[in-house]
Amino acid sequence: MKIGIIGGTGKEGRGLAVRWAKAGHHVIIGSRSAERGAAKAVELSERFGLTTLSGTDNPGACAAEIVVLSVPYAGHRQTLTALRPHLAGKILVDITVPLRPPKVRKVHLPEGKAAALEAGAILNPPGAAEAERVAVVATMHHVSSSHLIDVDHAIDCDVLVCGKKGARQRVVELVADLGMRGIDCGPLANAVALESLTPVLLYINKAYGSPGAGIRITGLPASHSAVEESS
Numbered sequence: 001m002k003i004g005i006i007g008g009t010g011k012e013g014r015g016l017a018v019r020w021a022k023a024g025h026h027v028i029i030g031s032r033s034a035e036r037g038a039a040k041a042v043e044l045s046e047r048f049g050l051t052t053l054s055g056t057d058n059p060g061a062c063a064a065e066i067v068v069l070s071v072p073y074a075g076h077r078q079t080l081t082a083l084r085p086h087l088a089g090k091i092l093v094d095i096t097v098p099l100r101p102p103k104v105r106k107v108h109l110p111e112g113k114a115a116a117l118e119a120g121a122i123l124n125p126p127g128a129a130e131a132e133r134v135a136v137v138a139t140m141h142h143v144s145s146s147h148l149i150d151v152d153h154a155i156d157c158d159v160l161v162c163g164k165k166g167a168r169q170r171v172v173e174l175v176a177d178l179g180m181r182g183i184d185c186g187p188l189a190n191a192v193a194l195e196s197l198t199p200v201l202l203y204i205n206k207a208y209g210s211p212g213a214g215i216r217i218t219g220l221p222a223s224h225s226a227v228e229e230s231s
């Protein structure tokens, strides 16, 4: 699969890029600067021995079938508004947590209740043609960038995924290629809960001295059990 990452030069994006490229996907690292995107792809390819990474500007990264948005919330609206024509008809995976620095350990609901709901409203204004509608999926809020880039180690957490039916199932499958278990968490409205958990995890990290606490879902049928999958 071809996956584009808007803001793929950053902490979370580069870990996703490396893990997906290691799994055999073609990954395009996007940046506000085509030179920065290309340089990051060269750097990561050399460091991790990868052959399916490339880098360019953010519109170029939107040439992929599935596009991940990985920029700080401060740049969320502006980035999506500018890239809207490039995202028509695609799956947009929004991993944004609407943190409000410096109080990042306290839940902050943005005006639209969740960054991903705001993304849906920006990308699918009233009257948008069906073929141009963007399927927004929200996920990855609870996976620390420090774990993602540590590619020789499995990540001990589940990945909660919500969004448009069909699209979110494809993303659940892509999460498996990152080495984690994706969990179907229903419609995009549930992004309010998913995004709100991250400040809680950031609080737990500080309280317990963890480099990146994660989430585990228990009680699923055996075929979906984390114990069975890891054994």
Ligand SMILES: NC(=O)c1ccc[n+]([C@@H]2O[C@H](COP(=O)([O-])OP(=O)(O)OC[C@H]3O[C@@H](n4cnc5c(N)ncnc54)[C@H](OP(=O)(O)O)[C@@H]3O)[C@@H](O)[C@H]2O)c1
Residues within 6 Å of the ligand: 006, 007, 008, 009, 010, 011, 012, 013, 030, 031, 032, 033, 036, 037, 069, 070, 071, 072, 073, 074, 075, 076, 079, 095, 096, 097, 098, 099, 140, 141, 142, 143, 144, 145, 146
């Ligand atoms: N870090 C984590 O552990 C983590 C975990 C879960 C979710 N997230 C979410 O993932 C997203 C990315 O996090 P991150 O830690 O990777 O962020 P980051 O490293 O601070 O930024 C990612 C990239 O976004 C671009 N960028 C920065 N400011 C921007 C702006 N105002 N407008 C447009 N682009 C901008 C930059 O790329 P260029 O300068 O090359 O354009 C930067 O490399 C955030 O929404 C965050 O909430 C992060």
